[in-house]
Amino acid sequence: MTHPRTQNKDAYTLILEAIDLGVYKPGDRLVESDLADRFGVSRTPIREALQRLETQSLLTRDGRSLIVASLDHNQLAELYAVRSELEGLAARLAARHATQEEVRVLQEMVSDDRALIGDANGLARANRRFHKMIHLASHNRFLVQQLDMVHRSMALMATTSLAAEGRGEVALQEHQAIVTAIKARNEDAAYDALKRHISKAFETRLKLSADR
Amino acid sequence: MTHPRTQNKDAYTLILEAIDLGVYKPGDRLVESDLADRFGVSRTPIREALQRLETQSLLTRDGRSLIVASLDHNQLAELYAVRSELEGLAARLAARHATQEEVRVLQEMVSDDRALIGDANGLARANRRFHKMIHLASHNRFLVQQLDMVHRSMALMATTSLAAEGRGEVALQEHQAIVTAIKARNEDAAYDALKRHISKAFETRLKLSADR
């Protein structure tokens, strides 16, 4: 059997998850008919999903066929440059526009996440939720969309910076600083705190890359 | 006759241009079979083009069918907030990374464009080229891509701010200020100059909207 037919997700989501889980790694070639067999649908929905993923730069063309995009060192740096600016903007706008309820949820998240220290997977999920919440608190749909795109591209990186020893605790402290700034409606402080946070994460990731 | 068959562009480009030219206006419903007839191809490539446009937020779903997205006042403000930050970042990075050749081309563009004052269409094209050049001079592929997306969304706005009386000259002065800052490798000045430029353009556009 190929796959449980009880999948109610569309081809796009299925392929995206497969990339996320590392089933398809950067450089792998994606063949329409293979995916069609694998997911039990015809080539057409697969084609549409592949095109969407291509426009989001998760796939790239090598001649006529599509391969999973890969990030070299330069592209990683470029991605982080854009990310830190956009996340900084999100923090600034969140400090300006977040509702009291959103601020309280952010504070709760940071407090609750302390329980996850040591659990790299849990922390990674919690981290995504935290940043997503800040994006939403900016109340800027375009920004949310652009940041979604940035985060999707980050799926092309194998490991998360939270895998580094001790990074979890430090990251949580940084999260707390961000929330504190937003709570105080201090836009500049929120911007700086988030930018520094991303900067630190990038540094940590660089060290990880150098280890291999 | 439907359309000259000598079209060598793909469905995506054709539909995008049609939106750009205002053939399809915000709110218009796009029916696959209509487009297929119009461009003389089958529904399949049309579907793929529509999906790409949807992922870029140029189209949006209304129930089951696709309509051209429209920007209300809030979304316009949100778009400009993101744009000014990204363009500012591009200017900063251009000041840091532009080659001497790129700087010279930018300077030439500003000088040459003085001849276009009064020609709103020509200025609009020249303006797009100028900003695109700055994006490229940032030497950051992700940033270029994100800014492409922003500029595509701007196709949903009917008029350009350069249509306003006297805006052309002022815009050129602002362009010169940006180039001067980049030439001097002054990152902060370039960032500020471009941010102010976008800010001014937004103001001008707001006045235009209020006129109707």
Added chain:
DNA sequence: AGTCAATGGTTTGCTTGCAACTTACGCCGG
């Protein structure tokens, strides 16, 4: 007369099949 249901037409989503192109392998010649 009003409301609900049924039916016809429209539009989307998917499958299947075909044609064009690319790539790779093998064969032949140097």
Added chain:
DNA sequence: CCGGCGTAAGTTGCAAGCAAACCATTGACT
């Protein structure tokens, strides 16, 4: 033995057709 060319297999791009969901209009029943 190596290189170039031809052919065959594989893969993508496109078209046409079919089934299912949706919309609206009309008709029947309360």
